Amino acid sequence: MxxxxxxxxxxxxxxxxxxxxxxxxxxxxxxxxxxxxxxWKIQESPVHFKSDAVGHLGAIHSFPEQKVLFRSDTKAPLSVVSNRYHxxxxxxxxxxxxxxxxxxxxxxxxxxxxxxxxxxxxxxxxxxxxxxxxxxxxxxxxxxxxxxxxxxxxxxxxxxxxxxxxxxxxxxxxxxxxxxxxxxxxxxxxxxxxxxxxxxxxQWDDFMYRMRTLSERKVQWHEALGFFMSVLCETSPTAQIPDVLPNERALRKVQELYEGKGRGSQLGSARGTAWGLLNAVTEYVDHERRARSNEYRMDSAWFGQGAQIKQRALDTALRLVA
Structure with a gap:
C-alpha cells in the first residue's frame, strides 16, 4: 500500500x-x-478530451471551464478543478x-x-x-x-x-x-x-482557563459512561441502552484509557476528571482508532472524522462545567 x-x-x-x-x-x-x-510547484493545464476518432488520432477538444493540476517534479496529476480555483x-x-x-x-x-x-x-x-x-x-x-x-x-x-x-x-x-x-x-x-x-x-488564556476548569471537575462513573456514549455512540445516556451499541469497541477502549491505561491518565489533572474524559477521547483518536495506516489516522485526526469526534468531546466536556 x-x-x-x-x-x-x-x-x-x-x-x-x-x-x-x-x-x-x-x-x-x-x-x-x-x-x-x-x-515542487502545482502547475496547471487546460482540460482536453478526445471525441470519436477522426482519422488516426481522433478529434481533440478543450473544456475551458476546468483545468488539471499536476506536480512540477513528477508531472503526476493532482486533481481537476474549476478555472475559478486558486x-x-x-x-x-x-x-x-x-x-x-x-x-x-x-x-x-x-x-x-x-x-x-x-x-x-x-x-x-x-x-x-x-x-x-x-x-x-x-x-x-x-x-x-x-x-x-x-x-x-x-x-x-x-x-x-x-x-x-x-x-x-x-x-x-x-x-x-x-x-x-x-x-x-x-x-x-x-x-x-x-x-x-x-x-x-x-484567546489562549481563556481556552486554558477552561481546560484548567475541566481538570478540577470531578466526575462520577455514570457521568463518564454518559460522556463516552454521547461522544462516540451519539446515544443519549438517559435513553434506553440498546442490546448492541454502535461503536462499542471504541467505547470500551476510551474507558480503558480513562481508567488508567492512557498516557497521563494517572496525573492529578486527569484522574477522575472531565479533563481526563476529554484526553481519553483525544488519545483514542490520535493513537488508537482503527485506520489503514498511521498516515490515514493522522489525516482523520487533523482534518476528517477524527477531528469531528475530538470537537464533539470538547463541546461535551465543556457542558459539564457550564
Missing part, C-alpha cells in the same frame, strides 16, 4: 504519528522545503511562517505532504504553554494546511498538544473553532490571515 505521506520532516521528539525524518532545530525555510518534500503552493505554506519564526518566536516542528501532494501542511509551536496540576504541560501550536483537490480550504488552526501523550486538540471556544479558513475561490492573503489569527491566539 502506498503511503499517504510522501515525505515529511520534523524537529525534536518523534511526532505522535511516528512518521518523517528528523532535522536539527532552527533550520531555514529553504531546508524545510526540501526535507519536507515541498520543493491554488496555494507548498512553498507558500512554509513561507507563511517565515516572519513568525524569525521575529515572533515561533518554531516549526513538522511539515509535509499527504496523498501524493494533494494535501500539505506545516505545524509550528507558538511559544505559549501552560501546566495543569501534576505538571501536565499543554503547549500552543499553529497548524496551516491546504489541499489542491477541493477537500480542504486553506486553513490556519490554533492547536494544543498535551506533552505527556502528544494528544492534539483544536482550540475552540463556545463551540466554535478558532480556525481561519480561506476557500479556494478566493486568493490566499497570508498577512490578512495572520491579522485575524492575532485574535484567536490571544
Amino acid at each position: 502506498a503511503h499517504q505521506i510522501e515525505q515529511m520532516a520534523y524537529v525534536g521528539a518523534t511526532p505522535w504519528h511516528g512518521l518523517g525524518s528528523r532535522l536539527t532545530e532552527k533550520q531555514p525555510i529553504e531546508v524545510w522545503q526540501r526535507e519536507a518534500g515541498m520543493d 491554488t496555494v503552493q507548498p512553498r507558500e505554506v512554509l513561507e507563511f511562517y517565515r516572519d513568525l519564526t524569525e521575529v515572533s518566536g515561533y518554531e516549526l516542528e513538522t511539515a509535509g505532504v499527504l496523498k501524493g501532494g494533494r494535501k500539505f501542511w506545516a505545524l509550528a509551536r507558538t511559544g505559549q504553554g501552560a501546566a495543569l496540576k501534576g505538571n501536565d504541560q499543554v503547549n500552543g501550536y499553529l497548524l496551516l494546511a491546504t489541499s489542491c483537490d477541493g477537500t480542504l480550504a486553506t486553513t490556519a488552526t490554533p492547536t494544543t498538544v498535551r506533552v505527556v501523550c502528544n494528544n492534539t486538540l483544536t482550540i475552540a471556544l463556545d463551540g466554535m473553532s478558532q480556525a481561519i479558513k480561506v476557500p479556494h475561490n478566493t486568493h490566499f492573503n497570508p498577512q490578512a490571515v495572520k491579522k485575524q489569527l492575532g485574535i484567536a491566539v490571544s
Whole structure:
C-alpha cells in the first residue's frame, strides 16, 4: 500500500504519528522545503478530451471551464478543478511562517505532504504553554494546511498538544473553532490571515482557563459512561441502552484509557476528571482508532472524522462545567 505521506520532516521528539525524518532545530525555510518534500510547484493545464476518432488520432477538444493540476517534479496529476480555483503552493505554506519564526518566536516542528501532494501542511509551536496540576504541560501550536483537490480550504488552526501523550486538540471556544479558513475561490492573503489569527491566539488564556476548569471537575462513573456514549455512540445516556451499541469497541477502549491505561491518565489533572474524559477521547483518536495506516489516522485526526469526534468531546466536556 502506498503511503499517504510522501515525505515529511520534523524537529525534536518523534511526532505522535511516528512518521518523517528528523532535522536539527532552527533550520531555514529553504531546508524545510526540501526535507519536507515541498520543493515542487502545482502547475496547471487546460482540460482536453478526445471525441470519436477522426482519422488516426481522433478529434481533440478543450473544456475551458476546468483545468488539471499536476506536480512540477513528477508531472503526476493532482486533481481537476474549476478555472475559478486558486491554488496555494507548498512553498507558500512554509513561507507563511517565515516572519513568525524569525521575529515572533515561533518554531516549526513538522511539515509535509499527504496523498501524493494533494494535501500539505506545516505545524509550528507558538511559544505559549501552560501546566495543569501534576505538571501536565499543554503547549500552543499553529497548524496551516491546504489541499489542491477541493477537500480542504486553506486553513490556519490554533492547536494544543498535551506533552505527556502528544494528544492534539483544536482550540475552540463556545463551540466554535478558532480556525481561519480561506476557500479556494478566493486568493490566499497570508498577512490578512495572520491579522485575524492575532485574535484567536490571544484567546489562549481563556481556552486554558477552561481546560484548567475541566481538570478540577470531578466526575462520577455514570457521568463518564454518559460522556463516552454521547461522544462516540451519539446515544443519549438517559435513553434506553440498546442490546448492541454502535461503536462499542471504541467505547470500551476510551474507558480503558480513562481508567488508567492512557498516557497521563494517572496525573492529578486527569484522574477522575472531565479533563481526563476529554484526553481519553483525544488519545483514542490520535493513537488508537482503527485506520489503514498511521498516515490515514493522522489525516482523520487533523482534518476528517477524527477531528469531528475530538470537537464533539470538547463541546461535551465543556457542558459539564457550564
